[in-house]
Amino acid sequence: MDNILEARDLRKLYHRGSEEIPALDGVSLDIKKGEFVSFVGPSGSGKTTLLNILGCLDNPSSGTLRLAGQEIFAAGRMLSETELTRIRRRVFGYVFQRFHLVPTLTVLENVLLPFAFYRKAGLTTDVERLLADLGLAKRRGHLPGQLSGGEMQRVAVARALVNDPEILLADEPTGNLDSKRTDEIKEVLLEMNRKRNVTILLVTHNPTLARTAQRTMELQDGRLVC
Amino acid sequence: MKIYLIAYKNLLRKKTRTVLTVLGIALSSWVLASLLGFNKGYEGALNHDIDNMGFQVLLTAKGCPYEAATLMLKGGTGLRYLKESMVQGVAEDHDVAAVTPMLMQAIFDPNKGESGGMSGYLGVDPATFPQSKGFLEFKKGGWFKDPDAREAVMGYEAAELEQRDTGDKLLIPEKNVEITVVGILKRTGTQDDGTIFLPFRTVQEVFGRKGLLTGMGITVRKDADIDKFTERLYDLPDVQVVSMAQVKSTIMSLLSSAKVMVFSIALIAIIIAMVGVINTILMSVFERFQELGILKSMGAMPSDVFKLVWAETMFLCLAGSSLGVLLALGLARTTELLVRRLLPYAPNGGLVQIDWRLAVGTVAAVTGAGLISGLYPAWRAARVRPLDSIRNEAE
Ligand SMILES: Nc1ncnc2c1ncn2[C@@H]1O[C@H](COP(=O)(O)OP(=O)(O)OP(=O)(O)O)[C@@H](O)[C@H]1O
Ligand SMILES: [Mg+2]
Numbered sequence: 001m002d003n004i005l006e007a008r009d010l011r012k013l014y015h016r017g018s019e020e021i022p023a024l025d026g027v028s029l030d031i032k033k034g035e036f037v038s039f040v041g042p043s044g045s046g047k048t049t050l051l052n053i054l055g056c057l058d059n060p061s062s063g064t065l066r067l068a069g070q071e072i073f074a075a076g077r078m079l080s081e082t083e084l085t086r087i088r089r090r091v092f093g094y095v096f097q098r099f100h101l102v103p104t105l106t107v108l109e110n111v112l113l114p115f116a117f118y119r120k121a122g123l124t125t126d127v128e129r130l131l132a133d134l135g136l137a138k139r140r141g142h143l144p145g146q147l148s149g150g151e152m153q154r155v156a157v158a159r160a161l162v163n164d165p166e167i168l169l170a171d172e173p174t175g176n177l178d179s180k181r182t183d184e185i186k187e188v189l190l191e192m193n194r195k196r197n198v199t200i201l202l203v204t205h206n207p208t209l210a211r212t213a214q215r216t217m218e219l220q221d222g223r224l225v226c
Numbered sequence: 227m228k229i230y231l232i233a234y235k236n237l238l239r240k241k242t243r244t245v246l247t248v249l250g251i252a253l254s255s256w257v258l259a260s261l262l263g264f265n266k267g268y269e270g271a272l273n274h275d276i277d278n279m280g281f282q283v284l285l286t287a288k289g290c291p292y293e294a295a296t297l298m299l300k301g302g303t304g305l306r307y308l309k310e311s312m313v314q315g316v317a318e319d320h321d322v323a324a325v326t327p328m329l330m331q332a333i334f335d336p337n338k339g340e341s342g343g344m345s346g347y348l349g350v351d352p353a354t355f356p357q358s359k360g361f362l363e364f365k366k367g368g369w370f371k372d373p374d375a376r377e378a379v380m381g382y383e384a385a386e387l388e389q390r391d392t393g394d395k396l397l398i399p400e401k402n403v404e405i406t407v408v409g410i411l412k413r414t415g416t417q418d419d420g421t422i423f424l425p426f427r428t429v430q431e432v433f434g435r436k437g438l439l440t441g442m443g444i445t446v447r448k449d450a451d452i453d454k455f456t457e458r459l460y461d462l463p464d465v466q467v468v469s470m471a472q473v474k475s476t477i478m479s480l481l482s483s484a485k486v487m488v489f490s491i492a493l494i495a496i497i498i499a500m501v502g503v504i505n506t507i508l509m510s511v512f513e514r515f516q517e518l519g520i521l522k523s524m525g526a527m528p529s530d531v532f533k534l535v536w537a538e539t540m541f542l543c544l545a546g547s548s549l550g551v552l553l554a555l556g557l558a559r560t561t562e563l564l565v566r567r568l569l570p571y572a573p574n575g576g577l578v579q580i581d582w583r584l585a586v587g588t589v590a591a592v593t594g595a596g597l598i599s600g601l602y603p604a605w606r607a608a609r610v611r612p613l614d615s616i617r618n619e620a621e
Binding site for chain 1: 228229233235236238239516517520521522523524525526527528530611612613615
């Protein structure tokens, strides 16, 4: 019952002309609250597709998804952008391979950006603390252009966490970083998982990073292999 | 962090583009404000000119020619008369500011030109006529003061024709009355140029028309309803009314076709500015597809993104139109000189008048048009999905 995510037989078909590409071919999994799970697999195996559906960024073609016991996707029911946005606001934070910081805003402004659109009721995020935890305290007035890649990704992590999400999704967060910066991000993710009890779903090609997680799942041709 | 602040900062990102767009909007707003200001100023100045023509209403006996030219063609016949006592009654009307009595007479002068010709005399009241026609200027001398003085003021052409100067004598033929020329008017380009003005009592006496007038000039109060007033005048027995309002409406209808032109140009100016706005905003939306998608993954609703892009449009238009209006205000005098050079007839007074209402109106109109133009780019932005941004990432 303490499963935060329950996926059953998720499928995703892409159409390219008359060709049908089964990007996801029946994936079922359970993820517990506070778990740190990594997804690995060859390129094109469906990792991003799976993460996007688990993170309510996309509708599956079929299958069901339950979020904290509540049915999100069920047989054939598609959610609108607005409905998806409502769920995303409440539950998820996202980190992508590219950092996607707004170049004209300072570090602090970038981190606070989600509040321009939504702020969880009764939320008292200690932003200073968050910045300090991520080693950004001295950087808060800087523009993204003045930061290293690792720092930029840490800003992106801070931004993803500012609304205190239950689940953090990270799709190849270290894809653009060297090994030293990758280690930094690894530490950050581990710490956030432990300290804040955030559930983390991580997609990565980096074996070391993947091993950081409590559980690793491997995808091949749209199916889980272990 | 407010959405407006994000919008504002985003405009600063591409400074050159923002500045160019703002300048484009400013130029169109400048044209718009100047054109509207000109439209307003011109109308005002024209009204002012017409109002200064003297009396706005001429009251004559029914069937009486009221132009000296007609009178002369008819050989001085066909005159009909009003009783002088009517002046009092008309003057008491609440819409009347002043009444000036007039008595017109014409007589054949055998010494005029080679084979003789008609001479026209207009008897006027020295107490009221000079004020009614305050714009008449003297080349020499001035008005007679006495209502029954044997003195005359000659129109520019009349003086040329008769070769008279101030101090010279003038003989009224048939009547054998000699009068002294005390003033000669400058050329006006109106029928006044060929007229010989005498005190009206003198005309009454010399021509044997005691207690009679051919007409009276009526100056109407500023706030009067001329149409209603004219109707009231027709209640008097056997009169006809000639109103400057008719003249004015003729000029105004000429002007209205010019107005259509002015507004078409203004419209084109706005359209050009708006095409620029759409182009700029759409470009910035396309460039930021990823970023907008990421905003959505952060919890921005389609309406939030719509607001963001719309706010950018609004800032551009507000800045541009305000600048344009300031430009129009600052350069009003230059515009005026230009316009004067271009126009065949320009009345006196300020031709380009931009007041605060026009300024606010221009800013509102341009910003309103901008917000309408911004609908499409904002809608496109609102439709961006977070997924699109992430997909692009792979490529
Ligand atoms: N929008 C799309 N339209 C058509 N096909 C798509 C689309 N998105 C993904 N695919 C296909 O679905 C399959 C799975 O793609 P996905 O991006 O999930 O793989 P991945 O495991 O994340 O790969 P990588 O490691 O390279 O990121 C691939 O064959 C891909 O070409
Ligand atoms: Mg991927």
